[in-house]
Amino acid sequence: MAENKRVCCQPERGLVLRDVTLTAGSTCVLRDASLTVPLSGITLLSGRNGAGKSTLLRAMLGLIPLQAGEILTHGLPPTQARQHIGYMPQSVTDAALLLPAVSHVRAAVDGVRWGLPLRLRARREEADRLLALTGAASFAHRPLGLLSGGERQRVGLAQALAGSPDLLLLDEPLAALDQAGQERTVRLLRDLTERLGIGIVLTSHETEALSGAVTRGVQLADGGLHVRV
Amino acid sequence: MFEFDFMRHAFVGAAVVSVLAGTVGWFLMLRRQAFAAHALSHIGFSGAAGAVWLGFPPLSGMVVFSLMAGFVIGAEREGERGVPAQRDSTIGLVLAASLGLGAWFLHMSNRGSSLATTLLFGDVLGIDVPTLEALCGVAVLCLGLLAFLGRKLLFASLAPEVARARGVPARLVSVVFMAVAALACAACAEVAGALLAFSLMIGPAATALKLGLGPLAGIAVSVGLALGLSWGGLMLSWVTDAPVPFWIGLGAALSYALADLWRRFRSP
Numbered sequence: 298m299a300e301n302k303r304v305c306c307q308p309e310r311g312l313v314l315r316d317v318t319l320t321a322g323s324t325c326v327l328r329d330a331s332l333t334v335p336l337s338g339i340t341l342l343s344g345r346n347g348a349g350k351s352t353l354l355r356a357m358l359g360l361i362p363l364q365a366g367e368i369l370t371h372g373l374p375p376t377q378a379r380q381h382i383g384y385m386p387q388s389v390t391d392a393a394l395l396l397p398a399v400s401h402v403r404a405a406v407d408g409v410r411w412g413l414p415l416r417l418r419a420r421r422e423e424a425d426r427l428l429a430l431t432g433a434a435s436f437a438h439r440p441l442g443l444l445s446g447g448e449r450q451r452v453g454l455a456q457a458l459a460g461s462p463d464l465l466l467l468d469e470p471l472a473a474l475d476q477a478g479q480e481r482t483v484r485l486l487r488d489l490t491e492r493l494g495i496g497i498v499l500t501s502h503e504t505e506a507l508s509g510a511v512t513r514g515v516q517l518a519d520g521g522l523h524v525r526v
Numbered sequence: 527m528f529e530f531d532f533m534r535h536a537f538v539g540a541a542v543v544s545v546l547a548g549t550v551g552w553f554l555m556l557r558r559q560a561f562a563a564h565a566l567s568h569i570g571f572s573g574a575a576g577a578v579w580l581g582f583p584p585l586s587g588m589v590v591f592s593l594m595a596g597f598v599i600g601a602e603r604e605g606e607r608g609v610p611a612q613r614d615s616t617i618g619l620v621l622a623a624s625l626g627l628g629a630w631f632l633h634m635s636n637r638g639s640s641l642a643t644t645l646l647f648g649d650v651l652g653i654d655v656p657t658l659e660a661l662c663g664v665a666v667l668c669l670g671l672l673a674f675l676g677r678k679l680l681f682a683s684l685a686p687e688v689a690r691a692r693g694v695p696a697r698l699v700s701v702v703f704m705a706v707a708a709l710a711c712a713a714c715a716e717v718a719g720a721l722l723a724f725s726l727m728i729g730p731a732a733t734a735l736k737l738g739l740g741p742l743a744g745i746a747v748s749v750g751l752a753l754g755l756s757w758g759g760l761m762l763s764w765v766t767d768a769p770v771p772f773w774i775g776l777g778a779a780l781s782y783a784l785a786d787l788w789r790r791f792r793s794p
Contacts, residue, residue, distance in 0.1 A: 358691040376693070384691040393556050393684050393735070400740040401684050408681025409692050413673050440738045456688055466691075 311335045312357070312464065312498065314522070317366035321352040328520035329366070336370075336464050336496035338512025339486060343504065348517045350500040351387060354466045357498075358384055370464060383457035385450075387468040394442025398452045401441060402427055405459040427455040430492075432485060447478040451485070458489075465489075467499040471506055479506040486510065527764050532651050539653040539661055540756035543717045543726065546665045548749030549672060550710040551731035552741075553703065557683045560728050561614060562599055562704070565621040566711035567723040569595040572628025574715075579635035585660055585716050592708035595620050600704030601697070650717045650760070650770050657716065664713045668706045679703055680741060717756070718771050725771070726752055729778020736785040751781055 311333050319327040326349030334340050344350050355361045357368055359375025370378035393401070403424040407414055414420055428437045433451035436444060441452065450470060457465055470486070471479045486497055487510045501507060514525040527533045554563045573591025574584035602616050653661075672679070682689040682696045690696045714723035730751035734744040759773035 360687075360690055379691070379693045382691070384688055386687040392558070392686070395735045395738050396556075396684070396744075397738060397740055404677070404680045404684045404741075405688060405692075408677050408689060409694055410677050411674055413676040453688075456685055460692065 313369040318364040332522045340498045341511045341514045342500045344517035383462035383465045385453045385457040385467045399437040402455045405456040431455045465497045471503040535653045544752035544756045546710045547726040548752035551727035552748045555731040563727045569624040570712045570715045572624040575631035579631045588712035592712040596704035596708030600701035725775040725778040733781045733785045
């Protein structure tokens with residue numbers, strides 16, 4: 298492990314943090330930190346509880362302002378890079394648990410547009426494709442509230458894949474899963490990176506479950522980012 | 527019963543309000559904002575009392591007060607998960623302040639109990655043509671805004687954090703939706719009264735959600751049920767002489783109970 302100041306060099310297609318200072322309340326998450334990672338494979342962002350991993354993911358999405366520096370995806374700042382990035386929060390939606398899972402994915406397919414859905418068939422087909430990709434097709438028509446934690450994760454992944462992003466940011470996707478569930482999720486994530494050619498950045502404490510699947514690790518500690526390839 | 531103008535007006539008014547309540551109510555329930563629907567109707571009551579005191583039509587006061595409250599509730603800062611952390615407290619305190627003002631307006635207008643009864647329980651049989659035109663105007667405006675918000679509102683309601691990450695202006699959507707909800711509550715209160723506007727907004731929508739239907743089918747069922755409740759209430763009231771809101775409230779609870787039973791029998 299080593300302090301990373303532009304360790305890797307694929308700035309044009311990568312995720313770039315340049316001289317970033319980021320705080321969450323009174324906690325300093327990053328202080329003048331820089332990092333470049335390619336958008337391929339699985340990148341594990343690790344760190345102790347409260348280090349600011351989720352905050353950093355939210356900053357990458359432009360949901361939290363930086364105190365200094367910039368974050369670029371494909372050379373674009375977060376607000377302009379949104380079509381390239383899919384996101385799954387730590388707690389996959391707990392709203393509208395009575396609605397079928399497929400409705401949650403259909404809403405994500407064209408939910409960034411104003412107005413009423415006009416191309417219903419195309420939207421339905423795209424949602425079905427995403428649910429099939431994440432292995433959620435068999436329970437897509439059951440109410441979200443009746444699904445297990447692992448099944449909800451798959452629905453959340455299908456939502457994150459809406460819009461065909463080439464980078465997925467996943468916040469603790471292995472939390473609250475048993476060992477078998479973690480193994481299935483890790484296999485699915487690896488499968489998605491290979492089949493779709495996308496990159497995944499995820500936070501997790503379950504480093505053992507991820508061993509063998511992770512392309513590179515980034516540790517968030519003491520206001521810096523430390524890379525391990 | 528249709529030979530009387532007041533009955534024809536009542537049926538048309540109830541139909542307009544049912545379409546509005548069924549649609550807006552479905553989104554309110556989806557977003558877990560039943561308390562907001564309850565509060566907005568009561569806030570409308572205070573506005574109506576103020577309007578009467580100042581010599582304006584009650585509906586105008588309901589609309590103004592509900593809209594102001596809707597903006598305050600909708601504009602609340604969102605928490606980390608995309609949902610306002612203090613939502614219930616904000617709604618409760620806006621409601622408390624409005625009810626205080628309502629009591630003051632009633633006191634000043636010197637028409638205390640009779641006016642309060644009319645505003646609280648509604649006067650669907652007293653709807654005149656100008657009120658009907660105003661209701662239609664409010665309904666067209668609300669449904670138009672809701673159609674415009676459409677996909678973003680649904681996405682932000684189902685997955686607020688993911689929607690914000692994809693660039694949906696969740697706070698703007700929330701504020702505009704609460705304004706729509708405020709207008710809809712005011713319109714419903716004109717027909718069912720401040721106390722029971724809530725039952726028309728929430729009962730059919732809760733039943734549709736309980737049935738586990740997707741958005742389009744759910745809204746259709748919610749509107750159909752609202753129409754069935756309000757028209758059924760008018761007919762039963764004609765036959766039994768019991769007040770319309772009594773039948774609406776009872777029917778709303780009964781339809782939800784039936785949906786719950788149906789789900790229990792269907793679930794493995």
